[in-house]
Amino acid sequence: MAVLWGIPYLLIKIAIDELSPMTVVFGRVAIAALVLVPIAAAQGTLTSLRHHLVPVVTLGLIHIVGPFLLITYGEVHISSSLTGLLIAIEPVLIALLMLRREPLTRSGWVGLALGLVGVAVLVGLDVSGDRLGLLGAGMILLATLLYALATVYVQRRASDVPPTALVAGTTTVATIVLAPFAAFALPTGPVSGGSWAALVALGLLCTAVALLAFYRLIGEAGPSKAGLVTYANPVVAVLLGVAILDEPLRVSTVLGFALIVAGCWLSTRRPTVVAPEPVVECTMAAR
Template sequence: MNRRAWLLFLLVSFLWGIPYFLIKVAIEDLSPIVVVAGRIAIGALVLIPVAAARGSLAKLRGHTGPVLALSAVHILVPFTLITYGETHISSSLTGLLIAIEPAVIALLMARTEPLNRGRVLGLLVGFAGVAVLVGVDVSGDRWGLLGAAMVLLAALSYAVATILVQRRLSDVPAEALTGATTTISAVILIPFALLALPSEPVGLPAWGALAVLGVFCTAVALLAFYQLIGLAGANRAGLVTYLNPVVAVLLGVLLLDEHLAPSTVAAFALIAAGCWLSTRPSPAPTAPTTPAPVSQPAKVVAGLPSTPGTASDG
């Protein structure tokens, strides 16, 4: 990846590492549906003027189907699943479970990027890490299992969205694409959010968390991520989930007093190792070596060596 791709990678890794903490803060005073609809609506209000100013909204023509699909799999479904999932599990665990996304992308792209032994091993190791993580952290807690299942479905949805952007929407400018998907999602969710508005006063931390979620973790992060897909491809762009959990865990442990057990760290290590193995590029096939032509026996001339360039004896 070039320098710009690396900068986008680091930016998205940070901006998508902090939402889990912010969601936990926001849902203290706001219902999950209000948080989801609010952050998406704020994102749309930021993105649509940017796209209009750049004159890129016209590039959406002819892409209605893929844009609607992307609105569902990259905004509507995962944002809702993650927010409701965090009502049952910690922000740290949420970030760690999302880390399985690169392995899911590798599995979904197996038809175009065949799985070799290393990638298959990576998938097995990564999913074993998820099994350990879920088994240790939420075993016996049916609501915790439900929350974990929601987050894993969100990771699957993110993986589908990443591939969809690369295959069907790579020619659409990022600001037009993000503006359209957030607007569509907001229009769908706002009526439900209006029915769940809080009746009690909402604290400043919740409103602040919602504002940051909308402007930075939605608008800015989506713009950066779609540009990253265009520069680095779906597999590499999905690797932002290597760093997301680190940010999520640090914020959860330091600011929310969430517990981090050694077994959780070990499980994440398995997930990270599995994702790394499953997304490694396949080794390039070695070209068959053409045997050198067998030369005809050289004629021996008196006083000269039989092989050119070889000194004569004595």
């Protein structure tokens, strides 16, 4: 899961070099829908969507349309590695959303503060003074909040929907919503094979397969633990960005990531419950 969601930032950066962000987002969700709808139909799981139309439409908007657009447009202004690092704050946001059900301990509040400081370090030192960079970082953080909301929503409203049907439904909703806008954003010039290949990989691996795995993970481990895959996402994103796109690796990048990871670990760590020692009743035998 972490690898599948660590590579899209590189692929997005490659694709938007020659394709518009709207085309990239529409293309990846349309490819995913074209693959998943026949699979769900063959499995006979599409009928389960009849009683879950509201959750499917809601997830299509808050887990796909909104975040995908924000991330893709955000990457026009910031690096792919910084994008992956900012999204790592997701477990902290999930912990905040789960406060009523899972109250934070003292260390959890410390973790929350550390995570936010890590974001401040990344934004303040990496894009300080760059208005477009700040805009891009803001888009990524808003997308991360939508991801956190969707992660919690899946467990509460759609945990009983088969993952294949759920992803087929949400990607279909996203495709329908984006189609009118994508019609006005088609490429007007030649597009290299590398950009098309990046788009296909985004649709197949980073959307279809990744969402299938993530929804199944939420059902088995819960939203808090499922969100922890973002611990490793940034590592993949940074390594690929530095190695392939020659993006800079600054001290602020390492420091911000360390603070965010520490904050995520503390804010999602559950206190260890020590079972009481059994009380053994002894009776003294009569002499």
